[in-house]
Amino acid sequence: MTGPLTVGAADMAGADRLVRVMDALAEAFADLSAGRTGSPSRTVVPHSRPQRELLAATAVWERRGVGSVKITTLTPDNPERGLPLIHGVVVLTDLETGRVTALLDGAELTAVRTGAVAGLATRLCAPEDAAELAVIGAGVQARAAVRAVSAVRPIRSVRVFSRTPSRTDAFARWVWETADRPVDVVVCGTAKEAVEDAAVICTTTSTAGRTPLVAADWVAPGAHLNIIGGTHEDAVEVEPALLADAFVVVEQRAAAREEAGEVRAALAAGIMGEGHLHEIGELAAGSVPDGRTSVFRCVGMAIEDTAAAAALTETV
Numbered sequence: 001m002t003g004p005l006t007v008g009a010a011d012m013a014g015a016d017r018l019v020r021v022m023d024a025l026a027e028a029f030a031d032l033s034a035g036r037t038g039s040p041s042r043t044v045v046p047h048s049r050p051q052r053e054l055l056a057a058t059a060v061w062e063r064r065g066v067g068s069v070k071i072t073t074l075t076p077d078n079p080e081r082g083l084p085l086i087h088g089v090v091v092l093t094d095l096e097t098g099r100v101t102a103l104l105d106g107a108e109l110t111a112v113r114t115g116a117v118a119g120l121a122t123r124l125c126a127p128e129d130a131a132e133l134a135v136i137g138a139g140v141q142a143r144a145a146v147r148a149v150s151a152v153r154p155i156r157s158v159r160v161f162s163r164t165p166s167r168t169d170a171f172a173r174w175v176w177e178t179a180d181r182p183v184d185v186v187v188c189g190t191a192k193e194a195v196e197d198a199a200v201i202c203t204t205t206s207t208a209g210r211t212p213l214v215a216a217d218w219v220a221p222g223a224h225l226n227i228i229g230g231t232h233e234d235a236v237e238v239e240p241a242l243l244a245d246a247f248v249v250v251e252q253r254a255a256a257r258e259e260a261g262e263v264r265a266a267l268a269a270g271i272m273g274e275g276h277l278h279e280i281g282e283l284a285a286g287s288v289p290d291g292r293t294s295v296f297r298c299v300g301m302a303i304e305d306t307a308a309a310a311a312l313t314e315t316v
Contacts, residue, residue, distance in 0.1 A: 004092075004100045007309075009108040011316045015151045015180070021116040021311045022123065022148070026284040028061055028307035029120075032252060033281030037061055039252065039303035051076045051208055051231060059302035060095060061310065067093045068306040072106050076206055076231065079164075084140065085206060086110055092309045102313045107140075113308035114300060115144025117280075118202060118226035121249060121296035123152040124283045126200050126224035131156040134198035136191055136213055136237065137205040137229060138162035138171035145202040145226065146175055150183075153200065157184045161194040163205070192218050203237035205229040210261070216242035221293055228298040233259045238295070240265040244272050247289045249296040251304075253277050259299040 031037040042057040053074040060067035072088030079085060088106025093099065122130075130153045135142050138160055149155060158175050162168040172185045188194040195201055195218045203214060208231045216239040219225065225246075229237050243266040250256035256263045256277060266272045278287065280296065 005102040005313060005316060007102055007104040007312055007316055009105055012105070012108050012112050012312055015147070017312060017315050018112065018116055018119065018148055018151050020315060021112060021308045022120045022152070024307040024311035025113070025116055025120050025304060027063060028303050029251065029279070029281035030285045031061070031063055031281070032303055033279045033285065037063070037303060039255070039301040042302060057302035057305060059306045061303060061306045062095070064307075064310045065095045066306060066310045067095055068302070068309050070106055070109075070302070070305045072110065074231065076208075079139070090305055090309050092313060102309065104309050104312065109305060109308055109312070111140050111144040112312070113304045114141060114228055114298065115148035116308065117251070117298050117304060118145050118228050118296065119148030119152050120284070121226055121280060122149050122200055122224060124280065125247070125249065125289045125294040125296065126153060127222065129154065130199035130224070132198045132200070133158045134194045134201045135160045136162070136194065136201070136203040138164065138167040139204065139206070141204040141228060142171060142202070143174060145204050145228065149200055149202065150179065154181075155183065156181070157186070159186045159188050159194040159198065161188045161191045195219060199223055201225045203227050203229050205237060206231050207237060208232040208235050210234055210236050210265070212236050212239040214238045219293060222291070224294045224296070226296050226298065227262060230261055232261070234261050234264065236261045236265060238262055240269065241271060242293070243276065243295055245292065247278065247292045247294040248272070248276050249278050249280050249283065249294060251280055251299060251301050253279060255299050255301060256297060260297045262297055
């Protein structure tokens with residue numbers, strides 16, 4: 001019997017694979033919202049310093065007959081060492097036989113599936129002609145977001161702001177060199193300059209703070225936001241006041257109440273109720289946004305790793 005398939009970063013690259021992951025995620029989220037599958041909470045073990053964490057996430061997806069276990073580490077000071085923020089591995093299993101079928105690079109899969117979730121939310125919520133993208137952050141997740149959003153919308157302009165200027169220029173060069181269509185890339189001096197008038201906004205920072213990086217009144221009416229950064233359940237990238245009048249999308253209501261900083265803050269302040277929250281699985285199953293400014297707040301769930309791993313192993 002052959003051993004498990006090994007899937008590295010190169011095996012996860014390419015727009016076709018990324019769209020395949022989005023399609024799998026749409027199915028998994030629809031199953032999650034309909035109660036046909038679950039996504040157990042992650043185990044998080046802080047150590048050494050409050051922001052260093054060891055995480056384990058497990059889920060099964062009956063539709064595809066697969067399960068997964070992901071073990072990752074989160075080390076916020078790694079970039080200062082020239083090392084990735086996240087290291088890890090994902091183990092994919094066959095539910096029928098229990099056999100381990102694949103081992104996947106956990107850090108790359110995390111980036112791909114988080115980018116793909118943002119791409120899926122953009123595909124479901126953003127105007128079809130959206131061409132201006134603003135990105136707050138210039139790390140691995142920012143690159144994943146650009147790839148994913150560009151795969152579903154005709155992006156012609158990318159504006160970026162990062163609190164780490166040394167990485168911003170490299171990020172801008174990467175966008176320009178890897179784009180599959182002519183793209184104007186602008187490095188902005190402030191987050192406000194990047195965000196104003198953008199049709200799609202992605203916040204991708206590793207902040208653990210409660211001070212918003214993006215103010216509500218900077219966001220153009222009708223824009224779509226993907227909030228996919230933050231390393232703590234109370235971390236805030238976007239001013240929670242924006243959620244009061246927006247069409248708010250989450251992976252799962254219960255998970256958002258526990259882990260999504262902006263949602264937690266908005267609920268605690270009474271500026272919105274749980275009735276404001278729409279699950280992305282409901283949209284994937286056919287519900288339609290109402291044209292308001294839309295906000296997708298991602299926290300990352302185990303079922304996403306399972307769905308992404310299943311989709312990626314089909315292409316290797």
